[in-house]
Amino acid sequence: MNFTVEKRDKYSIIKVETEKLGGLISPELKAKFVEVNGLGERNIILNMNNARYCDSSGLSAILVGNRLCKNSNGSFVMCGLSDMVQKLVNISQLGSILNITPTEQEAIDFLLMEEVGRELENE
Numbered sequence: 001m002n003f004t005v006e007k008r009d010k011y012s013i014i015k016v017e018t019e020k021l022g023g024l025i026s027p028e029l030k031a032k033f034v035e036v037n038g039l040g041e042r043n044i045i046l047n048m049n050n051a052r053y054c055d056s057s058g059l060s061a062i063l064v065g066n067r068l069c070k071n072s073n074g075s076f077v078m079c080g081l082s083d084m085v086q087k088l089v090n091i092s093q094l095g096s097i098l099n100i101t102p103t104e105q106e107a108i109d110f111l112l113m114e115e116v117g118r119e120l121e122n123e
Contacts, residue, residue, distance in 0.1 A: 011043035021058035042074025049080035
């Protein structure tokens with residue numbers, strides 16, 4: 001299994017369980033994002049603690065997840081990026097587009113603050 005999904009109250013955590021997020025795995029990740037979002041989840045955390053490598057197809061899958069959450073008026077947060085994955089994000093200039101936190105707990109805190117902000121806007 002390349003990914004695990006943990007559904008929580010206001011978000012889901014998708015954890016990458018493989019070291020390489022590349023061409024063979026990326027379509028499965030895109031499908032997982034579509035599946036989770038299709039079940040009504042608008043907030044997704046992508047935990048990358050186990051991934052040591054990511055290529056352009058992996059980044060493409062990540063951008064799909066980000067877009068799905070934005071289109072659902074939700075938030076997408078990545079956490080646990082290795083130095084190599086962080087460098088790829090920086091080289092691709094996606095640091096300003098993607099929400100990235102060092103730890104899963106910080107990602108959870110970020111999402112919950114975003115949810116509070118949206119709830120206040122809707123009052």
